Amino acid sequence: xxxxxxxxxxxxxxxxxxxxxxxxxxxxxxxxxxxxxxxxxxxxxxxxxxxxxxxxxxxxxxxxxxxxxxxxxxxxxxxxxxxxxxxxxxxxxxxxxxxxxxxxxxxxxxxxxxxxxxxxxxxxxxxxxxxxxxxxxxxxxxxxxxxxxxxxxxxxxxxxxxxxxxxxxxxxxxxxxxxxxxxxxxxxxxxxxxxxxxxxxxx
Amino acid sequence: xxxxxxxxxxxxxxxxxxxxxxxxxxxxxxxxxxxxxxxxxxxxxxxxxxxxxxxxxxxxxxxxxxxxxxxxxxxxxxxxxxxxxxxxxxxxxxxxxxxxxxxxxxxxxxxxxxxxxxxxxxxxxxxxxxxxxxxxxxxxxxxxxxxxxxxxxxxxxxxxxxxxxxxxxxxxxxxxxxxxxxxxxxxxxxxxxxxxxxxxxxx
Numbered sequence: 001x002x003x004x005x006x007x008x009x010x011x012x013x014x015x016x017x018x019x020x021x022x023x024x025x026x027x028x029x030x031x032x033x034x035x036x037x038x039x040x041x042x043x044x045x046x047x048x049x050x051x052x053x054x055x056x057x058x059x060x061x062x063x064x065x066x067x068x069x070x071x072x073x074x075x076x077x078x079x080x081x082x083x084x085x086x087x088x089x090x091x092x093x094x095x096x097x098x099x100x101x102x103x104x105x106x107x108x109x110x111x112x113x114x115x116x117x118x119x120x121x122x123x124x125x126x127x128x129x130x131x132x133x134x135x136x137x138x139x140x141x142x143x144x145x146x147x148x149x150x151x152x153x154x155x156x157x158x159x160x161x162x163x164x165x166x167x168x169x170x171x172x173x174x175x176x177x178x179x180x181x182x183x184x185x186x187x188x189x190x191x192x193x194x195x196x197x198x199x200x201x202x203x
Numbered sequence: 204x205x206x207x208x209x210x211x212x213x214x215x216x217x218x219x220x221x222x223x224x225x226x227x228x229x230x231x232x233x234x235x236x237x238x239x240x241x242x243x244x245x246x247x248x249x250x251x252x253x254x255x256x257x258x259x260x261x262x263x264x265x266x267x268x269x270x271x272x273x274x275x276x277x278x279x280x281x282x283x284x285x286x287x288x289x290x291x292x293x294x295x296x297x298x299x300x301x302x303x304x305x306x307x308x309x310x311x312x313x314x315x316x317x318x319x320x321x322x323x324x325x326x327x328x329x330x331x332x333x334x335x336x337x338x339x340x341x342x343x344x345x346x347x348x349x350x351x352x353x354x355x356x357x358x359x360x361x362x363x364x365x366x367x368x369x370x371x372x373x374x375x376x377x378x379x380x381x382x383x384x385x386x387x388x389x390x391x392x393x394x395x396x397x398x399x400x401x402x403x404x405x406x
Contacts, residue, residue: 047335064296100303134288
């Protein structure tokens with residue numbers, strides 16, 4: 001039996017999809033959540049100076065999408081053909097694009113510049129992505145790919161809550177299929193249990 | 204026989220790895236390179252407002268890493284196990300991180316702010332990544348993963364030249380294994396032929 005140790009910050013972000021997939025698969029994992037001063041010490045020891053990292057039997061994995069894809073394929077959440085995997089990966093990379101936009105916004109230390117950027121994000125950039133993702137879910141029976149649950153559903157669901165907290169706006173609420181998708185995932189018994197037990201965090 | 208049509212700008216960037224992989228596999232492809240005014244018309248018709256897109260028999264693929272992964276697996280450039288694919292994907296996502304940093308730098312329209320950022324990129328950020336990538340190549344027999352050519356080798360090689368042009372500095376020259384990697388790829392007969400025939404571009 002493998003041992004899993006996830007190291008990330010005390011936020012949902014791109015660590016949350018990994019936590020969700022491990023929970024879904026019924027795997028016990030060490031959920032290490034570090035603070036800023038610990039991070040400064042740990043950073044030089046990570047593969048590329050970033051979190052999350054996941055240790056599987058002591059072997060260090062990095063990059064959240066690569067980790068989710070690997071775990072997903074291990075736990076029956078991958079595509080059943082190269083073509084299906086392509087659909088999953090195109091969505092995952094698109095979610096990463098949104099993540100990069102969000103992280104750039106959130107890390108902007110100059111509060112005035114940040115507020116100046118907010119309307120464009122809220123009214124243009126994020127709706128542009130959400131409209132298209134909503135339509136993909138609509139056309140795929142409530143999931144992102146081919147009417148079935150895959151790892152990229154968790155990749156989006158885990159991250160989208162952080163996106164809303166960062167924007168301080170329930171931006172997903174306008175999109176019925178995204179909301180339905182979120183609810184469907186939350187009602188999976190293993191995920192329901194994980195959500196009720198997980199530490200409460202601001203973002 | 205499939206038909207391939209790649210649409211991108213007249214630069215190497217993240218389109219170049221796709222061109223390289225198709226060339227390596229001996230596939231003929233339509234290499235459409237569009238200008239800014241054409242892009243404004245095409246943008247709303249693309250899946251997420253971005254290029255490159257690759258049409259295979261008319262089906263539209265987007266996201267450069269997802270496309271390279273799909274083509275790579277089709278043409279024998281994937282990993283031979285889930286674990287090997289994980290290694291490939293961790294590198295690909297890391298290259299995407301560099302790509303995001305570079306694209307943010309390059310798109311900075313305020314020339315003064317851009318020049319202010321340049322020394323940090325040249326002296327810290329990019330070397331941080333290149334040192335680690337160089338060491339990975341060293342430990343994997345001249346490739347990124349398990350002593351053999353995979354699609355992520357093209358993903359890096361194609362993009363790294365654009366990175367140097369954007370920075371206007373031969374930043375890879377300090378890293379012997381990265382240089383060797385580049386030369387090895389350039390000496391693959393199909394790639395040599397592609398490079399000698401491809402349009403000459405600034406970046």
